[in-house]
Amino acid sequence: MKEARSLLIWNRVRQECSRIEEKLALLKAEERELMERRRAAEQKITSIGTPSDDDIDGKINLALAQQELWLVNKDEERFFERRFTEESSLREKKREKEAEAKRYKAALSADTLALYHRVIDLIPDNPVVEVRRRSCMGCYLPLSAAQMEEWERGRRLIVCGECGRILV
Ligand SMILES: [Zn+2]
Known part of the structure; x- marks a missing residue:
């Protein structure tokens, strides 16, 4: 994406x-x-x-x-x-x-910017993180199978189910 x-x-x-x-x-x-x-x-x-x-x-x-x-x-x-x-x-x-x-x-997009501002208000430090080894690089916890699948599909931005950071 x-x-x-x-x-x-x-x-x-x-x-x-x-x-x-x-x-x-x-x-x-x-x-x-x-x-x-x-x-x-x-x-x-x-x-x-x-x-x-x-x-x-x-x-x-x-x-x-x-x-x-x-x-x-x-x-x-x-x-x-x-x-x-x-x-x-x-x-x-x-x-x-x-x-x-x-x-x-x-x-x-406007939606992405809105999402970004929502997340950065809650997590000013590092609101956007990468996914590596099937894990969120913000909290280092593994993504659920469903989240991983959605992230791989890459149709829309998703946030980590654990820490709420945007996964890219
Ligand atoms: Zn996380």
Whole structure:
């Protein structure tokens, strides 16, 4: 069944897209964290102000805050350099994957898409699996004789009687 093949690949490509999105979100989180550190260090420096000559603790605290700010600057430099290359390659990959997903999705019927969305709501992890050695590759349990026969006939998509994943 050609549609089953498309469904399997489409699902895989969709998962790849979400992994790319997760990586992009991680970069954003890293940037927020650096901004937070910078803000905290700058605030500390402002609140310390200019310690008087005999204020040893104040001088130490100021030196520590300035050192933290220097470290933040270094970390930011490294981060922005890395982000520049990482982000553009992730975005490029995402565009490719999205175009690929669109191609495979076009081969899927409305019924298949509805079934897919029903199953993925219940089983977000791995909703589409292959049948190998007469078993479901999601739960690894053997298919019943009737299910196996229906799967071999390949007239319509079936779900595993044990775990509910779509069998392709
Ligand atoms: Zn199963």
